[in-house]
Amino acid sequence: MKKINVNAAILLTALLTGGSPGARAQSVPAPVPEKVSHEGAKYGHADSTVVEILKSTYPTEHFVFHFAEDKAALKDVFSVLEKAYGRVTKAFRLRPAGRLNVEIYPDIRTYHKRTFGENSQEWMVGNFDPDETVLRITSPNHPGTYHKYKDIMRVAVHEFVHSVTLSYRGGSRAGLPVWLDEGVAIYYQGPMDDGAAKRVKEAVAAGKVPTLAELDDNFMKYGGYAFSGTIVEFIVKNYGETKLMEFIKEPAAGERIFSVSEKEFGDAWRKYLNGNYK
């Protein structure tokens, strides 16, 4: 597999699986960078002092939550992450050391101010910061105009999967294609979003499924959030989870791990889509 360096300090979750269901955007709001660095001033500047408003702390078995609201208002976030913990860490056969810090900002404006800047876009509601090992989300009670309450639950799990993926790789994203990193987070965040499935089906019907090279080249442009989860699904169904884990650890060894050429792998994925996303 092609080697891609993903050096961004922060890998951002845009849209869970390529957009939300319902009347909202049916396509990825482009062009938007998948990766935003700490230094990037595209959306304004991050203000780390905003964290001070998170006065409350609630440790659960595997997480430490920091927030500004009434504890009862966030109970779904606490439970969705604790529930996901067992499932995700079992898949990776990895128990991350210590508890993961989760910062829940009281509304999307405050979240933006702390993370990517006050001019961030409405779909930007969660991220995992590998430098500080912190998962940050906006409160599901004030998710902004793009996402709904339940979307934030999936974002929380999605970002947690990113954190486990990174731990599994010894803290490095070097050589990890964005479509694999995102595909894994999307696959393990839960059942596939209806909107994403619809977009994949439409692309299959129109013969417009992107190649892996295109997803490497411009993840957002080619609808990476809709397609990448299906690549991981294809790997799990055809080769099994053990092979997927080997591949996550060593993406450059894909041809050896799956015993196929890169081209054959891409063709087999397309065939899988043709058979399963009609």
Ligand SMILES: [Zn+2]
């Ligand atoms: Zn992501």
